[in-house]
Amino acid sequence: MRTQNATAYRFLTPYLLIFAVFWIWPIISSFLISFQATRTVPWRFAPAFNWGRLIGDPAFYNALKNTLLILVIQVPVMIALAIVMAVLLNSPLLKARGLYRFAFFAPVVVGEVAYSAVFRLMFSLDFGIVNKLLNSIGLPKVDWFSNVTPAMALIMIAVTWRWAGYNAIIILAGLQSIPEDVYEAATLDRVSKVKQFFHITLPLLKPVIVFCAVLSIIGTMQLFTEPFLITERGGPGGGTETLGLLLYRQGFRSLNFGYASAVAYTMAGLAIAITLVQLWLMREPK
Amino acid sequence: MAAVTLTNVVKRFGNFEVVHGANIDIADGEFVVFVGPSGCGKSTLLRMVAGLEDISGGDIAIGGKVVNDVEPADRGIAMVFQSYALYPHMTVEQNLSFGLRMNGNPRADTERRVKRAAEILRIDELMQRRPKQLSGGQRQRVAIGRAIVREPQVFLFDEPLSNLDAELRVQMRVEISRLHKELGVTMIYVTHDQTEAMTLADRIVVLKAGNVEQIGAPLDLYDDPANRFVAGFIGSPKMNFLSAKVVDTSNSAAIIELVNHGGARLSKPLRDAFPAIGAEIVLGVRPEHFFEAGEGDCDIPIKADVAEHLGSVSYVYANAGPEELIVEREASRQRAGGDHFTVSIKAERSLLFDKSGARIR
Ligand SMILES: Nc1ncnc2c1ncn2[C@@H]1O[C@H](COP(=O)(O)OP(=O)(O)OP(=O)(O)O)[C@@H](O)[C@H]1O
Numbered sequence A: 001m002r003t004q005n006a007t008a009y010r011f012l013t014p015y016l017l018i019f020a021v022f023w024i025w026p027i028i029s030s031f032l033i034s035f036q037a038t039r040t041v042p043w044r045f046a047p048a049f050n051w052g053r054l055i056g057d058p059a060f061y062n063a064l065k066n067t068l069l070i071l072v073i074q075v076p077v078m079i080a081l082a083i084v085m086a087v088l089l090n091s092p093l094l095k096a097r098g099l100y101r102f103a104f105f106a107p108v109v110v111g112e113v114a115y116s117a118v119f120r121l122m123f124s125l126d127f128g129i130v131n132k133l134l135n136s137i138g139l140p141k142v143d144w145f146s147n148v149t150p151a152m153a154l155i156m157i158a159v160t161w162r163w164a165g166y167n168a169i170i171i172l173a174g175l176q177s178i179p180e181d182v183y184e185a186a187t188l189d190r191v192s193k194v195k196q197f198f199h200i201t202l203p204l205l206k207p208v209i210v211f212c213a214v215l216s217i218i219g220t221m222q223l224f225t226e227p228f229l230i231t232e233r234g235g236p237g238g239g240t241e242t243l244g245l246l247l248y249r250q251g252f253r254s255l256n257f258g259y260a261s262a263v264a265y266t267m268a269g270l271a272i273a274i275t276l277v278q279l280w281l282m283r284e285p286k
Numbered sequence B: 001m002a003a004v005t006l007t008n009v010v011k012r013f014g015n016f017e018v019v020h021g022a023n024i025d026i027a028d029g030e031f032v033v034f035v036g037p038s039g040c041g042k043s044t045l046l047r048m049v050a051g052l053e054d055i056s057g058g059d060i061a062i063g064g065k066v067v068n069d070v071e072p073a074d075r076g077i078a079m080v081f082q083s084y085a086l087y088p089h090m091t092v093e094q095n096l097s098f099g100l101r102m103n104g105n106p107r108a109d110t111e112r113r114v115k116r117a118a119e120i121l122r123i124d125e126l127m128q129r130r131p132k133q134l135s136g137g138q139r140q141r142v143a144i145g146r147a148i149v150r151e152p153q154v155f156l157f158d159e160p161l162s163n164l165d166a167e168l169r170v171q172m173r174v175e176i177s178r179l180h181k182e183l184g185v186t187m188i189y190v191t192h193d194q195t196e197a198m199t200l201a202d203r204i205v206v207l208k209a210g211n212v213e214q215i216g217a218p219l220d221l222y223d224d225p226a227n228r229f230v231a232g233f234i235g236s237p238k239m240n241f242l243s244a245k246v247v248d249t250s251n252s253a254a255i256i257e258l259v260n261h262g263g264a265r266l267s268k269p270l271r272d273a274f275p276a277i278g279a280e281i282v283l284g285v286r287p288e289h290f291f292e293a294g295e296g297d298c299d300i301p302i303k304a305d306v307a308e309h310l311g312s313v314s315y316v317y318a319n320a321g322p323e324e325l326i327v328e329r330e331a332s333r334q335r336a337g338g339d340h341f342t343v344s345i346k347a348e349r350s351l352l353f354d355k356s357g358a359r360i361r
C-alpha cells in the first residue's frame, strides 16, 4: 500500500511541481505583495499602504459598485433565463433538440475578441442593428457607449448572451435527472403544470441552480473582457469599470503590484463571502 | 360505484401496435391482476386506465362512464408506481398531503385523511422523514398512502413489490390484500409474478404480446387453462409439456403415445374435439400431478438428474430424451441425482394441447 502510494505520488510530481510554482506560489506571493509598497525600490513592508489606500479609494468604490450592480442584476436575470431555456429545451414538443442545444452553447465557444467586436457593431449608434430595430418600432436611438446606464445595460446584455446558454445546458442535465413518474404522480394528484414547475421542478433543481449561481458569481466578480473590449476600458469615464479592470489598470498599466494584489484579494474574498451566504441561504432543510 | 370496463382497447405507439383489442370487465370492489411476461403490455393497459397514455382505439369506462377523454385526475383513480415516484424533497407527510393541499382541500379534512392513511399503513412514526431516509418497504407504504388519501374509487398498482426483497414482498402482499378487504374498492394490479397474481387476485387477466389470453379466478386458470401459454404461466414450478402423438381415437377418448418415453400410452377422455390420428400433440402435466408407479393410467420410467429438497417437498429434475421433466415428490431425502424410478400420469390430471398451443378438451 505504502509503496503503491509512493509510486503514484512520483507520477504526480511533475504536475504538483507546476501546480506549486504557478498556482500556490502566486497565491501566497500576491498575498505578501499586497502588504508591500511596490513603487519604491526596494519594495518595503507597509501593511497600511495598499489596504489603507483601498479603504479610501473612490476608484475602488466605483469599481466595487459597478461590479456588484452587474452581479445583482445580471446573475439572477441570466439564471432565470437559463431555467426557461432549459425547460424549453426539455420539452417533448421540441424538434431538432440537438441543434438548439448546440446553438445555446455556441456563444461560449466564440472567441472573446470576436464576440466583443460583433457587439460593438450591433450596438453602434448610427450603424448598429439594435438602434435600427429600436427605431423601426418607434423608439429613439440609444447611445450605448457614451452614457453610463446604457453602457452598463450593454455589459449585462453581452454577459447574459454569452453565458445563459451554458447555464441552460447544465440546468437541462438537472431537469433530465428528475424522473418522469414524479410528474405523472403529480398529474394524477391534479397538480397543474405551472404548480408542478414551482413545487416540484424548482425545488429539485435547487442544487443545480445553486451550482450555476456560484459559478456565475465567481465569473462576474472577475468580469473583465466585456468592460475592457466592448465599453473600451470601463468607459464612459470609468462608468463601467469593474474590479477586474481596476486590478488590470493598477497592476499592468501603473505597475502597482501591491495595490493590484490587494484588489485581487478583495475580489476573491467577496466572491467567497457571497458564495457562502448563498450556500447558507439555499441549504437543505434538515 | 366503480366498475372498470375495457372494450376493444387498442394501443399503438406510432405504427407499432402493442395492445390488440382488449376486452376486460372488472366488477366494483374486485381485485384483478394483470399478469404476463415482460413487454406484454400490462403497464400500457394500466396507464391507459389511469389516463397517462392515450387510447388508440376502443373505450375505457370507469363507473359506467366512458373516460377516454377525461383528465387523469378526474377519473377517480389513484396509482402506485413501481419506482414509488415519491416527491424526493418533501417529507412523508407532505408527500401524502401534496395533492390535497394543491387543490385547496380544507385543511381539517386533509389532516384527517393523512392521519387515516398513516394509521392504515402504520407509518405514523415516519411522517417527518424524507423518502431518502426510508427503507424500500417504507417507501412503498408511503406510495400506497399517497393513493389512499385521494380516496379513489379504483386503485392501480404497477408492479409495486418488484423492488423489494423476497421476505418483504410476501409481507407487503399480505398488507395489500388486507387493504383491499378494509377499503373494499376496485383494485387493478400489474405484475409479472404469477405467485403474486395467484395469491392476491379475485380474478386474473393473463396477457401475452398485447392479447388477453384468458380471464378467470386463480384456481380456474390453474385447473382449466385455455391454452398452453396460460398453462405454462400459471403454476410454479411450470407445467411439464410432453410431446405426444395420437395413435387411435374412440368416440369418447384419444389414445396417445408419449414419443419421448418409450412409447408409453395413455387413454385421454375427450369431450369436444378429436384430433386426427397421427396428429402431433402435447400433453401437459403439472409437477405435482405425477403419481407413484401404478397409481395412474400410464407409467413412465425416468432418471433423476438433480433433486432439490425444499423441506416440505422435493423437486426432481429428470431428463427424458430431449424433454426435461420436473417432478414433485413428497419430501424425501432418498431421491438423489442418478436415481431411476417410475412415475405415473393420471388422465384426469393432465391436459392436452394441439400443436398451435390451443387446448383440446
Ligand atoms: N412510450 C413507448 N413508445 C414505444 N413503445 C412503447 C412505449 N412504451 C411501451 N412500449 C412498448 O409497448 C410494449 C408493452 O410495454 P409495457 O411497458 O406495457 O410492458 P409490460 O407488460 O409492462 O412489461 P414489464 O413487465 O417489463 O413492465 C413493449 O413492447 C414496449 O416496448
Ligand SMILES: [Mg+2]
Residues within 6 Å of the ligand: B042, B043, B044, B158, B159
Ligand atoms: Mg411494466
